[in-house]
Amino acid sequence: MSIGVHSTDQLVISAEKNPHALTIALAGNPNAGKTTLFNSLTGLRQKVANYPGVTVERKEGDWQVKDGSEPARLIDLPGLYSLDATSIDEQIARDVITGKVKDLPVPDVVVAVVDATNLERNLYLATQILEYHVPVVIALTMIDIAEKNGLVIDIGKLSEKLGTAVVALNVKQKIGLETLSETVLKIANTKSNGANWQLSDEAEKTIASLTTSANGHATIERQTIITELYGDELPTDKKRREVVLKARENLKSANPNFWQEPLLARYAWIENAVHESVHHKQEEKLSTSQKIDSILTHKLFGPIILFVVLLLIFQTIFTWASLPMDLIDGGFSALGELVRARMPQGLLTDLIVDGVIAGVGGVIVFLPQILLLFFFISLLEDTGYMARAAFLMDKLMHGVGLHGKAFMPLLSSFACAIPGIMATRTIENPKDRIATILIAPFMSCSARLPVYTLMIAAFFANKTVFRFISVGALLIMAMYLLGIIVAVCVAWILKRTILKSPAPPLVMELPPYRVPNFVTIIQLMFQQAWLFLKRAGTVILAISIILWALATFPQMPADPTQDEATHKSEQLRNSFAGKAGHLIEPVIQPLGFDWKMGVALIASFAAREVLVSTLSIIYNAGDGDDAESESLIKAVQDAKREDGKTAWTPLTALTMMVFFVLACQCMSTLAIVRRETNSYKWPAFMFVYMTVLAYIVSLVVYQGGKALGFA
Numbered sequence: 001m002s003i004g005v006h007s008t009d010q011l012v013i014s015a016e017k018n019p020h021a022l023t024i025a026l027a028g029n030p031n032a033g034k035t036t037l038f039n040s041l042t043g044l045r046q047k048v049a050n051y052p053g054v055t056v057e058r059k060e061g062d063w064q065v066k067d068g069s070e071p072a073r074l075i076d077l078p079g080l081y082s083l084d085a086t087s088i089d090e091q092i093a094r095d096v097i098t099g100k101v102k103d104l105p106v107p108d109v110v111v112a113v114v115d116a117t118n119l120e121r122n123l124y125l126a127t128q129i130l131e132y133h134v135p136v137v138i139a140l141t142m143i144d145i146a147e148k149n150g151l152v153i154d155i156g157k158l159s160e161k162l163g164t165a166v167v168a169l170n171v172k173q174k175i176g177l178e179t180l181s182e183t184v185l186k187i188a189n190t191k192s193n194g195a196n197w198q199l200s201d202e203a204e205k206t207i208a209s210l211t212t213s214a215n216g217h218a219t220i221e222r223q224t225i226i227t228e229l230y231g232d233e234l235p236t237d238k239k240r241r242e243v244v245l246k247a248r249e250n251l252k253s254a255n256p257n258f259w260q261e262p263l264l265a266r267y268a269w270i271e272n273a274v275h276e277s278v279h280h281k282q283e284e285k286l287s288t289s290q291k292i293d294s295i296l297t298h299k300l301f302g303p304i305i306l307f308v309v310l311l312l313i314f315q316t317i318f319t320w321a322s323l324p325m326d327l328i329d330g331g332f333s334a335l336g337e338l339v340r341a342r343m344p345q346g347l348l349t350d351l352i353v354d355g356v357i358a359g360v361g362g363v364i365v366f367l368p369q370i371l372l373l374f375f376f377i378s379l380l381e382d383t384g385y386m387a388r389a390a391f392l393m394d395k396l397m398h399g400v401g402l403h404g405k406a407f408m409p410l411l412s413s414f415a416c417a418i419p420g421i422m423a424t425r426t427i428e429n430p431k432d433r434i435a436t437i438l439i440a441p442f443m444s445c446s447a448r449l450p451v452y453t454l455m456i457a458a459f460f461a462n463k464t465v466f467r468f469i470s471v472g473a474l475l476i477m478a479m480y481l482l483g484i485i486v487a488v489c490v491a492w493i494l495k496r497t498i499l500k501s502p503a504p505p506l507v508m509e510l511p512p513y514r515v516p517n518f519v520t521i522i523q524l525m526f527q528q529a530w531l532f533l534k535r536a537g538t539v540i541l542a543i544s545i546i547l548w549a550l551a552t553f554p555q556m557p558a559d560p561t562q563d564e565a566t567h568k569s570e571q572l573r574n575s576f577a578g579k580a581g582h583l584i585e586p587v588i589q590p591l592g593f594d595w596k597m598g599v600a601l602i603a604s605f606a607a608r609e610v611l612v613s614t615l616s617i618i619y620n621a622g623d624g625d626d627a628e629s630e631s632l633i634k635a636v637q638d639a640k641r642e643d644g645k646t647a648w649t650p651l652t653a654l655t656m657m658v659f660f661v662l663a664c665q666c667m668s669t670l671a672i673v674r675r676e677t678n679s680y681k682w683p684a685f686m687f688v689y690m691t692v693l694a695y696i697v698s699l700v701v702y703q704g705g706k707a708l709g710f711a
Contacts, residue, residue, distance in 0.1 A: 022065065022072040022188055023105050025096055027129060028113030029122050030079035031387060031511035033141035033171060037113055038076045039520050040171050045071070065181045072184075075104070083128040084231070097132055108188040109135045111180070116146035116153060116168070117512050119278065123270045126162070127195040131223045135187045136164045139180060143168045145512055148288075150281040161273035163193045172517055194222075197269035199261050202254045203229075206247050230262050289512040293388070297510075302392050309385075313376045314480070315473040318456075321368040325453075328368070329631065332361030351548055354620060359544025359613035362632055363536050366450040366609070367529065373446055374528045375521060377415060382516035386411070391510060400488050401495030406436040410487070413443035414480070415528075417669045421676055431501040435494045437673055438686055441664050442487035444480045446532075447608040451660050452476050454612055455653035458636045475657070483661050486693070543606050544613045550577035551599075551617055568620060572596075573642075577618070591659065591695070592652040592702045592711075594641050604665045611660075651710045655702040662694035 028034035039046075042061030062071035077096060078089040092101070099106030112126040123138075130136050138159075140146075146153065159166040165183045169176035198204060210225045228234070229248060234241045251258040296302055336357045343349040380386045390407040397406055406427065413420030420440045427433040444452075456472040463471040495501070556571050572578050580602060581595030588598050596618050604611040612632070619635035639647035664670065664687050673683040705711060 355548030
């Protein structure tokens with residue numbers, strides 16, 4: 001999985017523009033160790049962008065294959081199981097290998113990453129790559145785990161049977177990387193012999209008869225003919241299409257299941273190669289992973305353990321982040337005091353303190369929680385438990401009519417809905433894909449975390465259940481579960497109405513449990529920290545300045561009869577922001593929200609976390625003589641309505657959290673839905689139905705709580 005990278009941001013860790021000696025593509029199945037190898041080979045010399053014309057993420061870096069020489073351009077292809085091009089990822093990977101992607105040459109070498117503990121399944125993709133006659137090096141990862149499982153792999157024999165170079169790697173201990181570099185340099189720009197698997201005699205004769213093109217001159221390669229005969233798309237040339245259709249009919253008459261032949265032939269060839277080169281030291285017994293899975297994927301204990309793991313993660317995030325958050329909050333408060341003390345009073349000082357420092361600082365304070373969230377997501381993925389979570393949730397996915405593959409995009413959406421929506425391109429059925437896109441924003445992304453945390457810190461801090469479970473952790477988990485439950489219900493309705501279609505079964509492998517690679521995890525955390533800070537320093541900074549201006553202008557003349565607090569209140573009420581808030585107040589008042597909260601809701605459509613910086617500006621959290629008054633938490637607690645009543649209550653805070661779980665408060669998400677669906681209809685539908693749903697549920701929560709006496 002790729003967790004939490006905005007398609008609207010471009011992360012460039014290496015700004016070098018040097019020419020590359022070689023172009024090398026890295027291909028492999030999900031969970032085969034491809035990302036770990038990529039990070040080990042490139043270090044921090046990476047950049048992330050998109051392939052031209054599509055929203056598929058493109059990740060590449062510089063690999064110093066040989067000391068003193070120009071670095072190679074290493075392209076990390078999307079994790080995939082085949083090159084059959086039934087999804088956008090597969091099409092992109094095939095286009096990269098065949099040199100059909102703009103500004104990318106044909107790779108000089110393809111490094112096929114293969115999990116040594118699951119050779120037969122992983123080698124299927126490698127055989128397909130070999131068929132394109134590009135130089136291929138097979139990199140056997142997790143060789144240490146294979147040895148622990150009693151597997152003895154004869155590397156030389158396997159290389160001979162596959163007809164290409166094979167290198168054994170232990171990436172964590174840097175074993176085999178030098179051999180990989182030498183092998184890549186040795187075979188670069190050579191031509192592979194391809195995979196020597198054979199079809200039935202009838203099929204081979206048919207292929208031989210189709211080697212000439214429709215015009216009678218060009219010779220067509222074997223792989224192209226196989227794609228024409230067994231693929232989903234027919235040749236565009238009319239004469240060629242007629243010939244291929246006739247050939248298909250002949251093959252079908254000889255074997256009704258002729259379309260399965262390439263699949264069976266490839267696996268038969270792979271099984272023979274593995275049988276000849278892999279042996280077991282001892283009698284087969286249950287592996288450690290299988291023993292652990294007997295508990296963690298158990299029908300009864302599995303879901304319970306998953307629930308406990310998630311609860312512990314949220315409890316830890318809420319507890320561990322408190323100290324660094326207090327330090328960051330105190331640092332920005334001190335910075336605001338320092339600036340106000342050193343600069344003369346006036347609009348510029350107010351802009352810097354109330355607009356920039358209070359606005360941006362109010363969001364950056366939540367960086368520790370964002371980092372911890374990505375740490376635990378990466379940890380679960382790296383250990384192999386994330387795949388088990390998908391397995392446990394598969395039954396639920398099918399119960400509501402969703403494709404089993406929908407779980408991973410939805411899981412990615414907990415970091416950010418944008419990469420989650422982009423990840424739906426692996427779902428072949430268009431209706432299943434649209435249904436997954438439409439419910440992905442219900443997953444509580446990292447941008448909602450600052451909103452949840454502010455509400456909890458202001459009204460539910462230091463409260464526990466059973467004296468040790470934090471109420472804050474339970475509330476955050478409840479918000480995540482609410483999003484999941486609503487997403488399931490909406491999916492059930494969509495798949496039985498406008499997007500009705502059967503869901504095919506989930507086909508996935510459970511990787512062996514592994515010791516996590518903390519270098520890779522830390523690299524991902526730093527990448528996400530950079531993206532978060534970049535967003536805070538650009539988008540949120542710009543919005544904070546605009547909001548400050550809207551709350552400051554038009555300026556009211558000073559009234560000697562008013563104290564400073566009254567003047568500021570009147571200024572905000574008559575500002576542009578205040579007028580916008582008053583305009584929507586009648587609509588949001590039944591939810592317990594006043595016009596100031598309305599201003600924050602409008603601003604948060606640009607980015608959910610902007611709600612925090614907006615409240616900082618509206619409540620003047622960066623102003624005041626008492627250091628305590630500079631805390632946004634205290635400002636929210638002390639906020640008053642125009643009639644003098646308390647603006648915020650625990651029930652109001654809970655209603656605001658529920659609204660943010662269900663509302664589509666993200667302009668970037670709607671833009672991505674527009675690009676992914678190539679339609680304005682679906683993003684418009686998403687925005688309307690999610691906003692209406694958020695309003696109705698929030699109304700029930702607030703009015704119901706009020707009726708029960710919780711107001």
